[in-house]
Amino acid sequence: MTGDESLEESGEPRTDGGERSRGSRSSSKLRSDGGAAGADDVALDPWGSSSVSDYRNLFEEFGIEEFDEILPEVPDPHYLLRRGVIFGHRDYRPVAEAMQNDEPFAALSGFMPTGDPHIGHKLVFDEIIWHQQQGADAYGLIADLEAHSARGLTWDEIDEHSRNYLLSLLALGFDPEEGKLYRQSTNREVQDLAFELGAEANFSEFEAIYGFDGETDVSHMQSVVTQMADILYPQLEEPKPTVIPVGPDQDPHVRLARDLAERMRFFKVSKAYASFELDDEERELVADFYDRLEPEEFDDDTLRCVHVADELERTPLEELDVPADTLGSVVQKLTEAGKEPIRPRTRFFNRRATEDAFEALIEAIEGEKRVYESHIDAFDLDLEEAKALATEVEVDNGGYGFLPPSSIYHRFMTGLTGGKMSSSIEASHISLLDDPEEGYDKVKSATTGGRETADKQRELGGKADECPVYELYAYLLAGDDDEFAKEVYDECVGGERLCGGCKEQAAELMREFLADHQEKREEVEDLLEEADIELDSPRRG
Ligand code: TRP
Ligand code: SF4
DSSP: OOSOGGGGGGOOOOOOOHHHHHHOSTTOOBOSSSOBOOOOSSOOOTTSOOOOSOHHHHHHHHOOEEGGGTGGGSSSOOHHHHTTSEEEEESOHHHHHHHHTTOOOEEEEEEOOSSOOBHHHHHHHHHHHHHHHTTOEEEEEEOHHHHHHHHOOOHHHHHHHHHHHHHHHHHTTOOTTTSEEEEGGGOHHHHHHHHHHHTTOOHHHHHHHHOOOTTSOHHHHHHHHHHHHHHHGGGSSSOOOEEEEEOGGGHHHHHHHHHHHHHTOSEEEEEESSSSOOOHHHHHHHHHHHHHSOGGGSTTSOOBHHHHHHHHHHSOHHHHOSOHHHHHHHHHHHHHHTTOBOOOEEEEEESSOOHHHHHHHHHHOOSSEEEOSSEEEESSOOHHHHHHHHHHHHHHTTOOOOOOOEEEEEOOOBOTTSSBOOTTSGGGOOBTTSOHHHHHHHHHTOOOSOOSSHHHHHHHOOOGGGOHHHHHIIIIITTTOHHHHHHHHHHHHTTOOOHHHHHHHHHHHHHHHHHHHHHHHHHTHHHHHHSSSOOSOOOOO
16 A cells, blocks of 8 residues: 555555656557557666566567557457557567468467566466467476576475466466476476577677676576577477567567577578679669569560669669668679679578588479579579478478577566566565465555546546556456456546546455466366476475
């Protein structure tokens, strides 16, 4: 409770935590019907205290894509997707497509067992479970190596917390017979894969991505390659689209995993227009002119490199909308290639294939092809076909064929006391193990987005967008019932709902949720015992 009881009906003013006051969430609205916009003024740090004050930065600065734009392609989306609690993604399309077409795909996330699972973790549990229900091979892993190395927990502590995470995951509906649970420390395949991936990453890179330095211990670094292996583990048997549901603080890991997946590939497949190489920007420019120019307009009905070079030089720079050096390098390459005809093709660049694999690829390419020392050009395959072929040949010849993993990002919940929800601040979060009465009390004492007085609230409406209690409804308490969530929102901002009653209702729902969840946890005890995961670590220290 933050203030005078008498303020209850009118809604007490928010007591903003330091973190929150920095950027507030005015730019990051959670949708009432489902949906949010809205990141950080600090770098994303997996081991720091991530609070996200402006979700838009994540799109602009880090290239995370807005989830809304892909939502229409998701069959029967979960309420967290509909309501914008999941606000962003990287490359989720292949996952959505696999879902639509009933093709194999996977979902995996990991949990550092550093404390009790709380309602923030429930978001991720729900995301894994929902994907499992949509047909994913689902994985839940305990990041015990990370907890030991990066957070210094003892193995006994880790065992205790792990059990609690797993019980909640099962209680919420994870099917351990269809899916897989594991802990990092006992998964030999993950360790072996981590070792292989480690050969593709070096210390400078870790320095740049994670801020590691000479003081960083080696086990912490090992936990990073282990996470890389976790992320690619679902693809060990065969390459498949994989989604990693996480908070945006984990995005550096996702980006590195996507890079490593690419670096492990035998072949790089790209589109080319002539014998020379182009980078992405250069290629786009040539593609654009290739589409624009008609071969009939040139000498022997053939569009040649020089023609495009001439045309580019004739076009004013403003019209091209590319940096001058990109234009310069394209013109140079085209001019040097001279009379060579421009012909679109897909290029398989040999990155790390064995000789046998390279030979097998040459064999497998149908139609016209040209074989060079370290690449092959295919003239009758489109890019997608070419990529699928490269993966197939790689897998048949002893490679992994990893597809870059996809991710989805959920918003961090606001703490009940304002600021960020943190496991280390008791009153700020609700643990899934909290006594239902305690849960009730915490909600009753939460800060709100209410006005100073009931009259003002009726006149101006509450600020649901800045209200941790509204978040509880949207993220959890309203469950699948969008109408209910919308009703709470509309009534609040319309001034019909006052904070006292609103919190009472939320507190009761929370009490009910916790009681129910804890009963389910007891029911799944046996399921956990039977599950194929080691609950007691033999490790010391
Ligand atoms: N680093 C994650 C965390 O801090 C835990 C984790 C380990 C993880 N391996 C993973 C998350 C793989 C997603 C995927 O919570
Ligand atoms: Fe108050 Fe409820 Fe509105 Fe929050 S959602 S400001 S608690 S009425």
